[in-house]
Amino acid sequence: MEQAWLNEKFAPELLESKPEIIECVVEQLDHMDANLKRAKKGDLKVSVHHMEIERIRYVLSSYLRCRLVKIEKFFPHVLEKEKSRAEGEPSILSPEEFAFAKEYMANTETYLKNVALKHMPPNLQKVSLLKSVPKPNLDSFVFLRVLERQENILVEPETDEQREYTIDLEEGSQHLIRYKTIAPLVASGAVQLI
């Protein structure tokens, strides 16, 4: 859960949704909550468990909040990606998030129409949200720690004079690199963003 939280925090785009982790954590929290309600004895134990529940709840809500912020920021691109993904690929939005994103899009369109577009000349009344909302910046640099050894990662050159070169990532080392280069490694869990 914490790994997913940190990755989501530092990645510039919305990552895959992890419903299994979230469900598992929520189930454990509920279970512990129920236990505490029943067992009122032993003041210290109860408060320790309670504190731990609060901490885990904080991580969970921070994770979900981070995803929602990204959805709100990049909503047309997120929905576009979801529409165009292949059958077997995992979804980046949970069903609730998908509903939220669609509603947000509909609301934004209605709002824009009512506030501004309806007063413009007819041929200007369409706005392409895909073009007007900025895309996530996949070129931003991120810090990462390598969890599994990787070989031959291609690093593209920054300027015209440089050439592209390959690097090997050793386990446990830390790097600073563009997100685009290592995006598939984050998805597969081979690196951890820090």
Add this chain to the structure above:
Amino acid sequence: MDPAAGSGALWVGLRRRSANGEGGRGTRRVRVRCRRGPPGCRAPGTMEPAEAEFLAEKELVTIVPNFSLDRIHLIGGDLGPFNPGLPVEVPVWLAINLKQRQKCRLIPPEWMDVEKLEEIRDQERKEDTFTPMPSPYYMELTKLLLNYASDNIPKADEIRTLVKDTWDTRIAKLRLSADSFVKQQEAHAKVRWGRLERFASSVLGVFQMPCDCVGL
């Protein structure tokens, strides 16, 4: 900009203009380049100090409880059993809470010792590269333990100063190397020497294209 300035002064610049020179009417303070939003709502890609502290609180520290309790089975793992007078390892968040309720005594980690920290600080100053630090959360741990349990830690003030000095040196090195990274338009940098603190990534902020790199 002074490279050794503390993290609080990174992106906030103050411009003061006073008409009468006394700071009375006519004084205007303008905050420039301030990137702090309400907690939890900052852009993805940055980590707040409170969150770094949250992660640091998961580290284990030894305490000597003065109560007894059998094993507790937390979601994150088992703790205990607690017997008065016998040292036991618990996460920092629990240790601090117990200390506040006066139910235990904290034992400082072995690296929190004046001579060791002096050595580390001197090495950090001599070398160009980063010295391996005893714990990735040394800054947060020092702050937490010294705030809540300074009576259990000998020479607390000296330790605080030493750690702060080491941190300042490291931050300066980090900024210098990041500066050269951007200037030479490198595409990739590997942190070869030791490990950086978690908070380092938030100190540097988000690296965008070299031309709009903030704070350098």
